[in-house]
Amino acid sequence: PFFEEYMCLDHADTTRVCTGCRRFEPRDAPFCDLGDGKRCVCPACFHSVVIDDIAVIPLWKRVLRYLEHELKLPIWKGMKDLSVLLVEASVLMEQRGRQQAPDQSTSLLSSGLCLCDYMQHKREFRLTRIHYNESSRSFSSGTRDSLASFDSQKGYAEVKLFAVICLIGLPKDLMLAVLAHEAMSAWIKMHPKYDPRKRMPPQVESGICQLVAMLFLQDGLDAPKRKFDDEDGPSDGKLRHYIRSTVERDNSEIQGAGYRKANAAYRDIGLDALLNHVMDYRQFPHT
Numbered sequence: 001p002f003f004e005e006y007m008c009l010d011h012a013d014t015t016r017v018c019t020g021c022r023r024f025e026p027r028d029a030p031f032c033d034l035g036d037g038k039r040c041v042c043p044a045c046f047h048s049v050v051i052d053d054i055a056v057i058p059l060w061k062r063v064l065r066y067l068e069h070e071l072k073l074p075i076w077k078g079m080k081d082l083s084v085l086l087v088e089a090s091v092l093m094e095q096r097g098r099q100q101a102p103d104q105s106t107s108l109l110s111s112g113l114c115l116c117d118y119m120q121h122k123r124e125f126r127l128t129r130i131h132y133n134e135s136s137r138s139f140s141s142g143t144r145d146s147l148a149s150f151d152s153q154k155g156y157a158e159v160k161l162f163a164v165i166c167l168i169g170l171p172k173d174l175m176l177a178v179l180a181h182e183a184m185s186a187w188i189k190m191h192p193k194y195d196p197r198k199r200m201p202p203q204v205e206s207g208i209c210q211l212v213a214m215l216f217l218q219d220g221l222d223a224p225k226r227k228f229d230d231e232d233g234p235s236d237g238k239l240r241h242y243i244r245s246t247v248e249r250d251n252s253e254i255q256g257a258g259y260r261k262a263n264a265a266y267r268d269i270g271l272d273a274l275l276n277h278v279m280d281y282r283q284f285p286h287t
Contacts, residue, residue, distance in 0.1 A: 002242050003234060020045030020171040021239055022108075034169040036088045041169055044233030047226070048172035056084045056166070056175070063179045066220045067187065071212070071271060076190040082161060084179070086168035095165060101202075107250045108243055109213050111167040112178040114185045117160045161186055173221060173240055180216035184209040193279045200282045207258025208278060210247055211266055214259070217244050 007015065007024045016025040019039045025031045031040035034051075041049050050056060064080060067073045087095075096113055164182045166175060188194060188205055217240060224236030234242070250256030261284045265274045269285065277285045 002245060003238075016040050018042035018045055019167070019169055020049075020108075020174055021234065021242055023233070036169065037090070039089060039169060041171070042233055044226070044235075044239060045171040045174075047232070048236075049169055050172055050175045051086065051169055053084070053086055056086060056179075059172070059176055060084045060164070060179055060183070063176060063183045063216065063220070066180070066216055067183060067212070070219065071215065073187065073275075076187065078161070079183070079186055079190060082186060083163040085163055085165050087165045088168060092165060092167055107210070107246045107252075107255055108174055109178055109181045109210060109247060110255065111170060111174070112182040113165050114182050114189065115162040115165060116189055117162065161189060171239070173217075173236065174243055176221065177213045177217050177243055180220070181209045181213040184212040188279075191279055198282065200278070203254050203258040203261070204278060204283060205258075206255045207260075207262035207284070208275070210255055210259035211262040214244060214247055214263070215271075 003021070003023055005023060012024075016031065016038050017023060017040075018025070018031055019034065019041055021042060021044065023042055025040060025042070031042045032046050033040050050059070060082075061080070064075055068075050092111070092113060095115060099113070099116070101113060164179070164186065166178050166182070170178065185205065188200065188208065189196075194200070221240065224240065226232075226236045229235050229238065247255075247259055250259065262274070265277075265285050269277075274285065277283075
């Protein structure tokens with residue numbers, strides 16, 4: 001419906017769709033095969049498709065610059081050094097399952113994932129004993145021969161991020177939006193107040209990530225190169241509009257509802273206050 005194109009419903013389950021714009025592949029004009037199962041890319045998305053890990057590096061840096069300079073967010077130590085890797089669909093799904101990441105969204109921005117692990121720390125230190133000296137009328141301390149130990153339940157834990165993975169073969173604008181989503185996911189997990197023992201509800205985290213990706217789509221992209229529809233398909237501007245529409249029309253309970261709640265709070269109190277509240281209370285403010 002978005003592109004005003006038609007197809008026979010009898011073939012809807014067997015016809016391939018473009019991995020970027022989700023348009024159906026015509027019989028008389030086959031799309032470019034990505035060599036990843038049945039995934040393909042249409043001519044409109046093909047001209048900016050990203051298939052090289054080296055090409056992703058400047059895109060990741062560009063997203064981080066947007067977070068730092070446009071959204072005024074601190075870039076935590078290690079974010080700039082995260083590896084960003086392109087993977088096939090089967091690898092993305094496997095890693096998503098291992099991390100129990102929710103996959104209930106129809107949004108195109110669910111094409112990436114932060115790979116992380118939760119490292120439990122055990123702290124030990126010697127106990128001290130305080131003595132009162134009557135002659136000097138002062139306290140002095142001595143060291144016991146025992147150790148105090150805190151296990152993972154009573155101690156603390158931190159999140160170790162290994163890499164960001166994205167689906168290979170996405171057009172550049174979509175890849176940037178996915179990276180913006182995952183950059184915000186990394187930002188949350190590396191925040192000093194993030195406690196993995198009290199995991200943030202998926203709706204809250206995904207909603208914030210979708211919001212930041214949408215802000216990037218609105219203000220972080222260069223002027224479109226293909227300004228008009230042509231024989232290759234929709235213009236860059238229309239493709240960007242489609243990416244935004246998938247976020248806005250997403251009816252999933254996690255990413256869809258999460259984005260709408262995050263966006264409503266952002267419009268009421270701004271991004272800085274929203275993030276402070278979310279990191280303190282792990283829930284959206286009542287706006």
